[in-house]
Amino acid sequence: MRVKLLAAGLLAIAAATASAQNINGAGATFPYPIYSRWFSEYAKLHPDVKINYQSIGSGGGIRQVSEGTVDFGATDGPMSDDAIKSAKVKTIHIPTVLGAVVPVYNLKGVSQQLNFSGDVIADIYLGKISKWNDPRIAKDNPGVNLPAAAILPVYRSDGSGTSFIFTDYLSKVSADFKAKVGAATSVKWPTGIGQKGNEGVAGMVRQAPNSFGYVELIYARGNNMPFGKVKNASGKFIEASTDGVTAAAAGATIPADYRVSITNAPGANAYPISSFTWLLIPVQATDASKSKAIKGFLEWMLSTGEAEAAQMTYAPLPKAVADRVKQTVAGIK
């Protein structure tokens, strides 16, 4: 299957003629798999448009599009007010898909799926809960025989959107975490060890007994890793799924510029550690034909591309949001 996709991608590249409109984008790594699929499919339908995307990280994406180095950017965390103010090229946020972060752990002899409350996860990373048999973990997991072993918290050492979503959630559910650590792509973790990338965290959790970590849902699913349920704002323990993530987006109030965090969103079935990922599209394109090509792609993405998201474990936009985004895209000059 993967070989076929690759072959299709190569054919698409070969089919693109020299006269094709080249559009360059850069940014977030989290949505890269679906973006690359969308761009290659779009290139097959429109041989005159060729979209190149480099997954250099959200920070790099924001920097490059703000300086006008690339035609569009992509980010997992919304741009801050300061970043928007200082940007040379003004952009709008277009939400594309949603992702989730899940807690993973390695406990020998525990076969049940564990439940975690947000404040418990925060206190594990603050070092306040240091043993697996802590009464607060036990309270969420009645009947589970938890060992008296020390917890090894594992975090992402590299700056990442995953860490941003995770710390953003923990800051919302724990005032202490917000004061001591805060939300950002890299933070100062009070305890634990850092590993690079989802694969680094997952590898360490798989290997080290009694460890606890967090990875993207798409990564956990793709590698068949067991993960825990998380308590949402309505007090229900939810297992992460694309439906739960879309429900979180549907429950949140979304402002006109789409810069919104949907962690800990209301709704009985909302998965609490969810987030949009955005494309950053310049308001005033330097080149009208490029702007037209980007607009064409966005319209195709909303009408056709979104339907492919779920099979790649990305949650599609809820219908209400998608309709609003359609109007925004129609307004791009």
Add this chain to the structure above:
Amino acid sequence: MSRAEDHSTTLDRMTADHNVNSDSSTPPALIVSHFVQEPAPGTPQAPPPEPSEIRRFLSQRGSGAFADNSFAGVILLCACSIFAIVIFIAAILIKSSHLSIAQFGLKFFSTSDWDPVSGQFGALPFIFGTLATSFLALLIAVPLALGVAVFISELCPRPLRAPISFLTELLAAIPSVVYGLWAVFVLVPLMRDQLGPFLVKYFGWTHLFEGANFGVGLLTAGIILAIMILPIISSITRDIMLSVPNHQREAVLALGATRWEMIRTGVLRNARIGIVGAVILGLGRALGETMAVTMVIGNHAEIAHSLFAPGNTLASVIANEFSEATGDLYLSSLIEIGLALFLVTIIVNAIARLLVWAVTRGAPARVS
């Protein structure tokens, strides 16, 4: 016998060897002049010497002045490019980190808070991690590398020499990410389950092995670095030891030295400056190594006295955080970390060279 007499007899013997056919009663000086001028009539005609390749080339080419001058110019340019590159790198690092230099000043190098959220940046834990892992690596690798080099150059049976040399050089060619992977899958569990408990049991009194041992940390990073710099140090040391002239060894042995005394006074003493050079090269690699260290050091910015504790290095933090760094001060602080690494490397190298100079200036080989 005086030195002059010794010399003249040698000359006598040489001339005699060269002139087997000539009259042995002729004084040496005359024979030499015979060779330079026409051979004396009556002596057998020697065939005119065939001019060598080099002589022919030198006599056929024109004036070399232009070629010489332009060659000197090109070489000078090559030498100057080193200065230019170093100055260029330093200038760019300083220019791009001016924001954080202005904000934190020298405190950047002495504070240990690294918090992107509140905008506090201090490089001390990273400087500590870089130096600690590098010196741990030297501590482990240098004795091992010297042992390997002495064995290969002095004691190794001939059939074993080539395979061992080949394997050490092969180790040097393995990319660092492969070392990192190996460390994650082999060294980390080994450290956690076997080596760690052993160290706690027998060396716990040093207080260097305290706290929880998760298998990742300063010691694991030091060990993987040691393995990575071992081949560099040992292969250079071996080459230097092999280049010590054999008559040095023979002389020491002839004076009644044992094999070990011969290695110590005849070989190691003569090779010591080169060995220090090899160690400095190894240290350079250890200071700048990024990937393998990042994978096993735990990436936690703190200064701990326990070797089991996770740490972080200058190179690791740049590799980890640069791509996602948002905010000008954050970015500028990361570039200043690069400047710190640059300075640490220069200072450590300077100290090492100073040590070599202090130890070896004017000192002839002696037994001590």
